[in-house]
Amino acid sequence: DAGxxxxxxxxxxxxxxxxxxRCKPISGHDYLFWYRQTMMRGLELLIYFNxxxxxxxxxxxxxxxxxxxxxxxxxxxxxxxSEPRDSAVYFCAxxxxxxxxNYEQYFGPGTRLTVT
Amino acid sequence: xxQVKQNSPSLSVQEGRISILNCxxxxxxxxxxxxxxxxxxxxxxxxxxxxxxxxxxxxxxFTVFLNKSAxxxxxxxxxSQPGDSAVYFCAxxxxxxxxFGQGTRLTINP
Numbered sequence: 119d120a121g122x123x124x125x126x127x128x129x130x131x132x133x134x135x136x137x138x139x140r141c142k143p144i145s146g147h148d149y150l151f152w153y154r155q156t157m158m159r160g161l162e163l164l165i166y167f168n169x170x171x172x173x174x175x176x177x178x179x180x181x182x183x184x185x186x187x188x189x190x191x192x193x194x195x196x197x198x199x200s201e202p203r204d205s206a207v208y209f210c211a212x213x214x215x216x217x218x219x220n221y222e223q224y225f226g227p228g229t230r231l232t233v234t
Numbered sequence: 235x236x237q238v239k240q241n242s243p244s245l246s247v248q249e250g251r252i253s254i255l256n257c258x259x260x261x262x263x264x265x266x267x268x269x270x271x272x273x274x275x276x277x278x279x280x281x282x283x284x285x286x287x288x289x290x291x292x293x294x295x296f297t298v299f300l301n302k303s304a305x306x307x308x309x310x311x312x313x314s315q316p317g318d319s320a321v322y323f324c325a326x327x328x329x330x331x332x333x334f335g336q337g338t339r340l341t342i343n344p
Contacts, residue, residue, distance in 0.1 A: 122277070149330070161278070161323065161334040174331065209277050221266050221327050225277030 122226035130232045136198040139229045143212030152195050153209040200233045237261050238326050240335035253311040255338050257324035264326035269309045272321045314342045
């Protein structure tokens with residue numbers, strides 16, 4: 119199994135540009151999570167999906183952020199327009215349904231976003 | 235409001251000795267606790283977990299202890315090895331979500 123796949127690994131963009139981060143979860147995992155890691159706030163949950171449906175987006179910082187999961191094997195996190203304070207490492211994670219594991223989430227390698 | 239806290243940003247331990255990483259939480263509704271390990275430029279990887287109905291779980295060199303009355307958990311690594319040098323995150327599960335602590339950077343010295 120290839121694990122959770124994220125692309126790109128690094129993204130450098132200018133303020134005001136649109137940024138799209140991509141994630142392919144582990145096959146068979148019903149839950150998908152998007153996290154952001156910064157020095158100030160640590161690892162914080164942005165949004166999570168169950169069976170492709172967004173369940174909780176209370177962590178999404180503002181309307182500039184949006185996430186979609188058009189099918190079980192693909193999700194995107196979009197920032198439009200991007201701002202320098204969005205610079206962070208963005209992680210995608212997936213997990214089995216409750217009762218089929220230890221609730222552990224499997225993380226991708228992350229996308230390091232730099233907005234100048 | 236930080237529901238999960240790791241008060242030690244860093245810890246340095248001699249190779250072969252015991253490493254003890256601590257974590258405190260505030261929400262008594264958390265039902266599962268996990269420890270993750272993270273190397274630079276990689277995503278966090280699952281290490282060990284414990285249900286809220288238990289007070290100890292052991293896996294090889296790693297043991298997690300849970301003290302529900304104190305809302306405190308700890309991760310013991312013994313003996314510590316150079317490859318254990320990483321950032322360790324504790325996480326607590328509530329309402330299908332994991333809440334992570336800020337992390338503790340563990341350095342194992344030869």
